[in-house]
Amino acid sequence: MKYLTRFAPSPTGYLHAGHAYSASLAYSYARESGGRFLLRLEDIDQTRCRPEFEEAIYEDLSWIGLEWETPVRRQSDHLEDYASVLEKFHDRGLIYPCFCTRAEITAEINRSAGAPHGPDGPLYPGTCRHLSDDERAEKYESGAPYALRLDMAVALAELGSTPLYFEELDKGVIEADPARFGDVVLARKETPTSYHLSVVYDDALQGVNLVVRGQDLFEATHLHRLLQFLMGLPTPKYKHHGLVSDLKGRRLAKRDKSATLRHMREEGYTPDDVQKLIGFKK
16 A cells, blocks of 8 residues: 655754654655655644744755655644634534633532543533523623633444544554544634644545654544544544653654754754664664
């Protein structure tokens, strides 16, 4: 099977060795299968994304020897695509506006004994799910910020008794359990999409048939499988790899300057040094 893979960073900081590993792994699956490798910029967070970080991504990936097809898809250039999906979801009753602040959600959860938890912590208690049309209209007219949440109950009703599966390389077929996420946020007033919505849409649009990403995103695959069903999209295979840590066993982060590819290059590291560090060369 020829794999079409992608590396999809957010330009919110400089790439580190962990990014180099993920990108190199995706690149190797594509190259060794005679397939294709794409680069995509997940730049929907315009408050944190910066042009200099975008340019650094191109520079760093080229420096370690990766090549990709052009043009590069920048999510911020295609917000209308995600808005179209949300409009269809709205027409099917799959989403609803949530006007709760984080503080209000926390307070409601604290008042509820035994609040259910999901992969990301306590689940949203559904405070705004049953607002009347008039109440929602009043909130909209007031200019209050809001999030658009997936109505998980409606989504699961559309699914019915049909089980959902995805295939993890080296692990086999896994049954998805999207209900564990509850009424997850799919967009916000100021940002008309979310990571979950845009990544599922873009992977299908670009024909990605093997998603290579870190183990920290494995749980999200359960939700992504449901979104694929709701959008009528194909399901790729997945490879969730272990996370690269520093010498003290801490997960690498963009704020760790010493771990960035930019810093390594300035310190005299070569691309071969980086490939050896992340385990791609001996």
